[in-house]
Amino acid sequence: MTANLHRLVYYSRNHVSADAASFKAAVDDILAKSRINNARDDITGALLFNSGCFAQVLEGPLETVEATFERIQQDERHGEVSLLAFDPVPHRSFPDWAMGFIGLSDADAARFSGIAASSGFDPSRLSGQEIHRLLRDLTLEEEQAHA
Numbered sequence: 001m002t003a004n005l006h007r008l009v010y011y012s013r014n015h016v017s018a019d020a021a022s023f024k025a026a027v028d029d030i031l032a033k034s035r036i037n038n039a040r041d042d043i044t045g046a047l048l049f050n051s052g053c054f055a056q057v058l059e060g061p062l063e064t065v066e067a068t069f070e071r072i073q074q075d076e077r078h079g080e081v082s083l084l085a086f087d088p089v090p091h092r093s094f095p096d097w098a099m100g101f102i103g104l105s106d107a108d109a110a111r112f113s114g115i116a117a118s119s120g121f122d123p124s125r126l127s128g129q130e131i132h133r134l135l136r137d138l139t140l141e142e143e144q145a146h147a
C-alpha cells in the first residue's frame with residue numbers, strides 16, 4: 001500500500017525533431033531515466049506518443065508525483081504541457097509498469113477513443129479520464145500479448 005496515492009494525467013506537444021532516429025533516441029532516453037527514477041520514487045504509469053503529442057499517467061505518493069511532474073514540465077523535449085487530472089485514488093492502474101510506453105497508430109486511437117482515424121489522434125480532445133482509460137486498456141492488451 002502506498003500512503004497518499006495520487007494519479008496525475010497530462011498531455012503535451014512533442015518538440016523532438018520528427019526524424020525517426022532522433023525520436024527513437026529521445027524516447028529511449030526518457031524511458032531509461034523514467035524507469036530508474038520512478039522505481040526509486042514509487043511511481044508507476046504509462047506514456048503514449050502519437051502524431052506529435054505525448055500523453056502520460058503518473059501514479060504514486062503525492063510528493064514524488066509532484067516533484068516528477070515539476071521536472072517533466074521543464075523538459076525542452078516537449079511543450080504546452082496541459083494538466084488534465086491530479087486526484088487521490090484508492091489503487092494503482094499500472095502496478096507493474098515503472099513506465100509503460102505505447103506508440104499508438106491512428107487506427108488504434110480511433111478504435112479506443114472513437115475518434116475518426118482520418119482526423120488523426122489528438123489527445124487535447126480527450127479528458128483526463130479518457131486518456132487514463134486509453135492508456136490502461138492499451139497496457140492491458142500489451143500485458144496479455146506477452147503473457
Ligand SMILES: Cc1cc2nc3c(=O)[nH]c(=O)nc-3n(C[C@H](O)[C@H](O)[C@H](O)COP(=O)(O)O)c2cc1C
Nearest residue numbers: 030033034037038054068071072073075077078099
Ligand atoms: C514526455 C516525457 C515524459 C517523462 N517522464 C518521466 C518520468 O515518468 N519520470 C522521470 O523521472 N522523468 C521523466 N521525464 C524526464 C524528465 O523530464 C527529466 O529529464 C528527468 O526526470 C531528470 O532526471 P534526473 O534529475 O535524474 O536527471 C520525462 C520527459 C518527457 C519529455
